[in-house]
Amino acid sequence: MKGFVQNIESLAVDNEDFRRVLYTAKHCQLVVMALKPKEEIGAEVHKLDQFFRVEEGNGEAVLDGVRTAIRAGFAVVVPAGAKHNIINTGDVPLKLYTLYSPPNHRDGVIHHTKAEAEADTEHFDGKTTE
Template identity: 35%
Template structure:
């Protein structure tokens, strides 16, 4: 079993990886965005759950409003951008299957597992 208390500080941080699934926390300041028209995960699906705040997801041109409790699935290869449209930080929990980032938050090549998992 692995366990970790997520702080949802600033930016993007992988929490830990277990076999073929990875969890990460992301915090976007008001007005900030992550991703863009050319951003896509070639080899992984991303499940994004909004913990708090409001925002906008643009996935392959389709727009979806985000708010606390929203769950969005971005399938592998879909171009996407996440924007904070509110006045408070947008805090999300992201699950990647298979893992998309190494322990420092750098993207992994498609189909490559991270070297070591982080235990909390």
């Protein structure tokens, strides 16, 4: 079967890695993330659209300077060109998944920690999961 059909809530909640690319299609990419307490993705701007959904924990979404509290069940849509950040404001890991459109990372990449992600210069190389 082509495509990706799995329980994304379980995958996101069970994930312990800062970033884990699960599936890369030609025009979008599915990634799970876990932010440790007080950890943040870091302010960034993409030339692509991005969607986040929080599965567990509490945090803050910052889009072009506007801060909004987020928690399990919240979705955040970041249009291309918006400066954004996701911050874990809680005392437990913030578990979420994100969709990049188009893909942003190399297919299958796993960054166990934020430091590992920051040290890696990887980027989407055009190779998809299938």
